[in-house]
Amino acid sequence: MREHEAAVRALRQTVADLHTELTRYDLVTWTAGNVSARVPGADLMVIKPSGVSYDDLGPESMVVTDLHGELVEGDFAPSSDTAAHAYVYRHMPEVGGVVHTHSSYATAWAARGEPIPCVLTMIADEFGGDIPVGPFAMIGDDSIGRGIVETLRENRSSAVLMRSHGPFTVGKDARAAVKAAVMLEDVAKTVHFAYQLGTPEPIDRASVDRLHERYQNVYGQ
Numbered sequence: 340m341r342e343h344e345a346a347v348r349a350l351r352q353t354v355a356d357l358h359t360e361l362t363r364y365d366l367v368t369w370t371a372g373n374v375s376a377r378v379p380g381a382d383l384m385v386i387k388p389s390g391v392s393y394d395d396l397g398p399e400s401m402v403v404t405d406l407h408g409e410l411v412e413g414d415f416a417p418s419s420d421t422a423a424h425a426y427v428y429r430h431m432p433e434v435g436g437v438v439h440t441h442s443s444y445a446t447a448w449a450a451r452g453e454p455i456p457c458v459l460t461m462i463a464d465e466f467g468g469d470i471p472v473g474p475f476a477m478i479g480d481d482s483i484g485r486g487i488v489e490t491l492r493e494n495r496s497s498a499v500l501m502r503s504h505g506p507f508t509v510g511k512d513a514r515a516a517v518k519a520a521v522m523l524e525d526v527a528k529t530v531h532f533a534y535q536l537g538t539p540e541p542i543d544r545a546s547v548d549r550l551h552e553r554y555q556n557v558y559g560q
C-alpha cells in the first residue's frame with residue numbers, strides 16, 4: 340500500500356470527480372451507481388463508498404479495497420457492487436476502470452433483455468457492434484462479475500446490459516469507462532426513439548469494423 344500512496348491519492352481525487360459526471364449526465368438517482376479505478380501495478384482499486392449521497396462524495400470518502408473487495412483503506416464500507424468490479428479487474432487485466440449505473444434508457448433495454456443494435460456510427464465507434472445483454476445475476480456473490488466478464492469477452496463492446504438490472508461499462512481507465520456509460524445512455528435513448536418511428540437499419544459488418552478501427556486507433560488527439 341505504501342509504495343502506491345501517491346497513485347492512490349491521485350485516484351481518490353479522479354474517482355470522486357468522475358462521480359460528478361454521473362449526476363451531470365443524469366445517469367443515477369439517490370445513491371445508486373458507482374465508479375471504480377484500478378491502482379496501476381497493484382492489486383488494489385479505488386471505489387465509491389456504499390450509501391453516501393453524491394453531494395457528500397469527495398476524495399477522502401473514497402474507499403480502497405483489494406481485488407477481492409476486502410477493505411484496505413477508508414472510513415466507509417465499499418459500494419455494494421464492489422465484488423462485481425473486483426471480479427472484472429481480476430479477470431480482465433486490460434481494464435483499468437469500471438462503471439455501473441441504472442441509467443433509464445440503457446436499463447430499459449436491459450429490462451427487455453434486448454441488445455442495442457448497431458444502427459448508428461456512434462455505436463460502431465465506441466462499442467464495435469451490438470451492445471450485448473448479460474445474464475440475470477443475483478447481487479451478493481461473483482455471479483454479476485462472472486456475467487459481465489463472460490459477455491464482454493465474446494464482444495468488442497465496452498458495455499454490457501445486465502438483464503433485468505442495468506449497464507456496466509469498462510475502459511482502459513475510469514474516465515474511459517465513464518465516457519462509455521455516458522455514450523451508452525445517449526445511444527440507448529436515440530435507438531429507442533428510432534424504434535418509435537419504424538425499424539432502424541443495421542450498419543453492415545465491414546463498415547462497423549472500419550468505423551471501430553478508425554475511432555479506436557486514429558480519432559482524437
Ligand SMILES: [Zn+2]
Pocket residue numbers: 439440441504505
Ligand atoms: Zn445495480
